[in-house]
Amino acid sequence: MSALSRRRILFGGAAVGAGALLTACTSNEPETNAQVNTNTGTSANPNAAAGQKVIIGFSAPAADHGWIAAITTNAKAQAAVYPDVEFRAVESGTDAAAQRAAIATLIAQKPTVIVMLPADGKELDSTGLEAMKAGIPVINLDRAFPSRAAYRLQIKGDNYGMGLAAGHYIGEQLKAKGVTNPIIGEIPGIDSLELTQERTQGFNTALAEYGFKVANRRPAEFTADSGQAAATALLQALPKMDALWNHDDDQGIGVLAAIKQTNRSEFFMVGGAGSKLAIDAITKDDSVLKATVTYSPSMASSAISLARLIGQGKGMSDLVELQVPQEITLASETITKDNAAKYAKLGF
């Protein structure tokens, strides 16, 4: 009996100690790199002058990925820049149903404008319509609503253009090197998503202009461990490669790890999205990663700025029109060592 209780005390003590140690180990303060438009000097930009108060309701799916996390961070940071903006974010779950419910409560609060990144554009189309009917202008961020009446402004990235940019960069580089029959690899993200298919289409179209095509394509799942697995399989399948396009810089952490683990360096790699880590690696130029094509979450900051203008009935000062346009598609830019310094502040 006494032996048993001594053992219990021993185990119990060890458990409590381990528990205390572990709780201390959750402290985690990663640096955030918000992308904010700070062009708020009223003399240079009359639109920046404080105007009528605008309440911006914001909804984006719960982040399971650095890009979505950056969207929310950016929106919040941009709203904080304007003294005349009140920012109300709602917790929107991970799926369309949860977000629909979240937006219903948001509509009931009657914000001036709603900025929404839908979990799925098609599934939340009716919710967009509902808000518009309630007289609240909707800013549709990135994932497009099919109905034109469901949004006041649509601002989104260009997946097809991203593929084109990656394909053109790879095509030009290989042409300059005089490679005639290159072996090109591709690591897309989740393959069933429309955005992945658009990126791949753009990539293939651009490569076709040079008479090139993809030799092997191994999809990952936007996570680093799936990127490592996909890249390991790809490298094994292509013992010699000339170029590689990886659609996403987050999964690219794993892709680069796999390349290092297999000691391969005979090719160059292009990333996608434009994360801070990727831009740093391109600047340092110490890995196969030579470029990345952007799909920047800075669009969330721009969406907040435009939501404010829409709420105040102002237009974009460089345009002739008195109102903000209805659709804006960001251009996918190619970040290389030459211009990396300029983009460093846009990395997320």
Add this chain to the structure above:
Amino acid sequence: MTTQTAPPEATTKHERRKIDDGVLRNLGLVGVLVLLIVVGIITKPDLYSDPTWVKNNFLTILQQASAIGVVTVGMTFVIIGGGIDLSVGAIIALAGVWATTLATQSYGAGGMIFTALIVGIAVGLVNGVLISYGKLVPFIATLAMLVAARGLAAQISGKQTQISANSTINSLASERLLGIPLLVWILALVVAAGWVLLNRTTFGRRTVAVGGNPEAARLAGINVKRHHMLLYALSGLCCGIAAIMLTSQATSAQAAMANLYELDAIAAAIIGGTLLSGGRGTIVGALFGVLVFSTITNLFAINNLSTEVQNMVKGAIIVAAVLIQQFRYRSFTQLFKR
């Protein structure tokens, strides 16, 4: 009831056949592996003609099977013990994320490994306590843990990918010992330990007993509840080990890592001959199950075939393996009736 209808001499024959059956199944899986490799040689003779590539390819197949292999060993124990653990992928994510927070990383590689293992065991114990003493069905308890552990992982990581800056941890995935990747050595050690534990210790015999007939095991004096609890802790420990392996491979951890590992581990255990209702299963079979999946992935990659087709083939193999099991059992019973 069945023992009453079966004549005594048939029972001993049945016992003998059961041993042969295990060997036969493993031979069957080796056959599948050989077949997959032969298909590889036929479809890609140019790659297979280079001996260095072939050696590297086998090591790659093993290395990519190592983390999921470790998880499958734990899963096999849980299933033999009559349970199921749907939370393994989530435990890996939580252990991986917890081990790569900035605070944990400041304690170095030892601190990271310690954290991953303790988190794995602790979450496994929570599963075990809920199932044994809270009387929750394993399916429900571990399903709840799947959701909750990923949630906690997302909370801790702030939904970001956490980079491992520790060169010792990161080098686990690239270092080799006697020409064989370290991760493969870890898998080999875990499989060997699992085999000894299952086949040569009281713990192993008890696992089979509580899985086969918990009431009989209880009457025989086994503390069934405590044993179930320990099995989930063991599975958690395996997840902790796998979390370190996966973190070193990806040089990072995040809440979404090890996605759907639970399904791969269960499928590998099942095609390795572990009975989903408990009471029977082998570690070696489970290892072959993992290798079959890893080899399929490799075969599809070198032929640039889409992952959709690959998933369909995986599904077909699982169904075929279970059908063969059932067919064997039916033909045995018919044999005894005659």
